[in-house]
Amino acid sequence: MFTGLIQETGSVLSVEQRDGIHHIAIHAPGLAPRLQVGDSIAVSGVCLTALAIAPEGQPERFEADLAEETVRRTSLSQLAPGTVLNLELPTPAGTPLGGHVVQGHVDGVGRLIALKPVSPGNDGTDWWLEIEVPEVIRPYVVEKGSIAIEGISLTVARWDGAKVSVAIIPHTYAHTNLRTHRPGDLLNLEADVLLRHAAQMHAAQTAATDDLPELTLAFLLSNGY
Numbered sequence: 001m002f003t004g005l006i007q008e009t010g011s012v013l014s015v016e017q018r019d020g021i022h023h024i025a026i027h028a029p030g031l032a033p034r035l036q037v038g039d040s041i042a043v044s045g046v047c048l049t050a051l052a053i054a055p056e057g058q059p060e061r062f063e064a065d066l067a068e069e070t071v072r073r074t075s076l077s078q079l080a081p082g083t084v085l086n087l088e089l090p091t092p093a094g095t096p097l098g099g100h101v102v103q104g105h106v107d108g109v110g111r112l113i114a115l116k117p118v119s120p121g122n123d124g125t126d127w128w129l130e131i132e133v134p135e136v137i138r139p140y141v142v143e144k145g146s147i148a149i150e151g152i153s154l155t156v157a158r159w160d161g162a163k164v165s166v167a168i169i170p171h172t173y174a175h176t177n178l179r180t181h182r183p184g185d186l187l188n189l190e191a192d193v194l195l196r197h198a199a200q201m202h203a204a205q206t207a208a209t210d211d212l213p214e215l216t217l218a219f220l221l222s223n224g225y
Contacts, residue, residue, distance in 0.1 A: 002042045002088050004099035004146075004153025006176050007031060010043075012083040013061060022066035024079060025052075029060040031087050040104070042088040044177065045151030045188040046074050047104025074106045075150070075186045084177040086151045099153025100146040101193055108134040109186040110149075113163065115178065127168040129154075129178065131187060138162065140191035148190040152176055 010028035017023070026032075026043070035041065035050045042048075043064070052063035071077045091097070110131040119125040131149065133141060141147060143159045152172065158165035173179055181187065 001091055002047075002102040002104055002151070003091050003097050004088070004102040004148050004151060006086045006088055006152055008087045009175065009177055010085045010087050012079050012081050012085065014081060015079050018065075020068075022068075022071055022076075022079075023063065024066060024076075025055070025061055025063045026085060026087075027061050028087055031089060032062045033059050034089065035062055040090050042086075042090075042102070042104045042151050044075060044086045045102070045104065045148055045190055046070060046076055046106055073108065075109050075188045078186060084180045086177050088151060100148075102148045102151065102153060102190060103193055104151075105190065106188045107137045107140075107191050108189055110134060110137075110164070110189045112181055112183055112185045112187055114183055115168070115181065124170050126170065127173050127178075129166045129168050131164050131166075131189070133162060133164050133189065137189055137191050140196045142195065145195060146192045148188075150177060150187050152178070 008028055008030040010026045010031070013025040013027050015022065015024050031041065032053065035053050037050060037053055039050045040047050041050055041062075048064040048066070050062045050064060055061065055063060066076055110133050113130040113132055114128070116128050117125040118128055129149070138161065141156060141159055141164055143156050145156050147154055147156055147164065147166075149166065154166045154168075156164055157167050168178060
């Protein structure tokens with residue numbers, strides 16, 4: 001489990017096809033030395049497994065495989081050498097949750113509409129982020145709720161049913177890969193898992209209620225009441 005608080009931005013060193021598998025190498029000088037083979041790490045919101053740590057004696061890098069499903073459903077399909085990635089290690093048990101519960105299971109990709117400074121020309125400005133949200137995620141987006149964008153825990157500032165708007169503080173802009181993206185880019189989105197489970201439970205309860213027979217006098221008499 002992750003919390004959506006980015007610990008480091010890394011960069012793609014290479015993307016290769018190995019026997020039909022997408023294999024990537026990532027430069028991560030802060031986090032790579034802390035990894036062991038088989039560890040999980042969130043890469044721009046996608047939970048991946050570290051397979052090679054410090055290959056060929058290079059301690060600042062690690063490697064991972066991307067399943068075809070991962071490539072198909074996430075923004076990692078756009079990876080190329082030099083791509084900047086958000087990185088986060090799993091949250092140890094007992095650690096305060098500074099963001100929100102993030103699984104690293106991307107629900108879909110949204111298209112970046114705009115990322116604009118609130119005060120142009122001011123180096124310390126906030127930024128306004130707008131993303132078109134795919135239909136599959138829309139039922140789980142609520143104003144003032146949480147959403148993970150490229151693995152970053154963010155709060156929904158505005159929601160019109162199709163487009164989500166988020167306020168980005170200067171720290172987030174400077175320390176994540178958002179600053180590298182342009183309108184039209186695809187960004188990984190993960191809905192709040194707690195909201196998703198609540199919605200599914202409500203749907204199941206509603207379906208169960210719909211299956212109950214109508215409570216009429218004839219029904220009561222026929223059943224011995």
